[in-house]
Amino acid sequence: MLLRTGQALGPRTTLISSRGALLFTLLLLGCVPAGAQGGVDHSGTGGRHSIQGRILFPSGQRVDTRIKVKLESAGFGDLSILSDVNGTFSFRSLRPGSYESARKGENHKAVEQLNGALALHPDFALALSQLGVQYMKLKELGKASEALRSALKLMPDDYATLLTYGIVLFERQQSSEAEEQLRKALRKNSSSPSAHYYLGLILVKRNSYAEAQQEFESAVSSGGESMAMAHYYLGGLYWGKHEYKKAADSLETYLRLSPHAENAERVRATIKELRGKG
Numbered sequence: 001m002l003l004r005t006g007q008a009l010g011p012r013t014t015l016i017s018s019r020g021a022l023l024f025t026l027l028l029l030g031c032v033p034a035g036a037q038g039g040v041d042h043s044g045t046g047g048r049h050s051i052q053g054r055i056l057f058p059s060g061q062r063v064d065t066r067i068k069v070k071l072e073s074a075g076f077g078d079l080s081i082l083s084d085v086n087g088t089f090s091f092r093s094l095r096p097g098s099y100e101s102a103r104k105g106e107n108h109k110a111v112e113q114l115n116g117a118l119a120l121h122p123d124f125a126l127a128l129s130q131l132g133v134q135y136m137k138l139k140e141l142g143k144a145s146e147a148l149r150s151a152l153k154l155m156p157d158d159y160a161t162l163l164t165y166g167i168v169l170f171e172r173q174q175s176s177e178a179e180e181q182l183r184k185a186l187r188k189n190s191s192s193p194s195a196h197y198y199l200g201l202i203l204v205k206r207n208s209y210a211e212a213q214q215e216f217e218s219a220v221s222s223g224g225e226s227m228a229m230a231h232y233y234l235g236g237l238y239w240g241k242h243e244y245k246k247a248a249d250s251l252e253t254y255l256r257l258s259p260h261a262e263n264a265e266r267v268r269a270t271i272k273e274l275r276g277k278g
Helices: 105-119 125-135 143-155 157-173 174-188 193-205 208-221 229-240 242-258 263-276
Strands: 013-016 023-029 039-041 049-056 067-073 081-083 086-094
Touching: 067 157, 081 086, 105 125, 125 157, 143 157, 157 174, 157 193, 174 193, 174 242, 193 208, 193 229, 208 229, 229 242, 229 263, 242 263
Parallel strands: 039 086
Antiparallel strands: 013 023, 023 049, 049 086, 067 081
């Protein structure tokens, strides 16, 4: 069976084979420990990145035979390797770039492949979760919600699915339901910048400004320093409390992260006003 990888979209990317029978969990890493086990390709494409993973059946069971894995890249040629008997594999020395079919409509293709897997295995929880992610990217929020809700029936404590479902519900303006899912996600991962950020947005809508400030501050301190909008909202919240220096500092961070924002000129004028008050 020939399996293909895909572009790493974050810390974890799940991919389905063309027959829908296997699940990849891939990690895009800056480096891989020298003692990493599994089939390893050292030829690479002349870079310092790696892609490694393990092949699983939909039930979560590991494979017990060696599987051929093919890595397709745009512009660098293809690489192939046999996994070890536990299904683990690693491609090393990779240049940064796209390792999938970089064509228009890719999310639609992913939806097609995931639905193909689910036709064979309707209770494939990780495929349902990833299907929800793809529908969210396509702005098909109703379908995203349905897929994520089904995934949570099978794995109710999965952090990534809870977070994605919370975001989808927020985008559908179902704030109460979104808050419930986001708080569940935070119970699984209290340092999630995205969960804190979206919870902060819900609290702003509710005029719970003190709580919202805590959530935005938690988003930033938990690793979401690059969340421009978190700094923007913090600027407004500090301003409302007459903490003018902190407000100006937050808004300046917002502009540094989003220098071409549509409201950039207005924000610069506000910062000047706030500095005058300080």
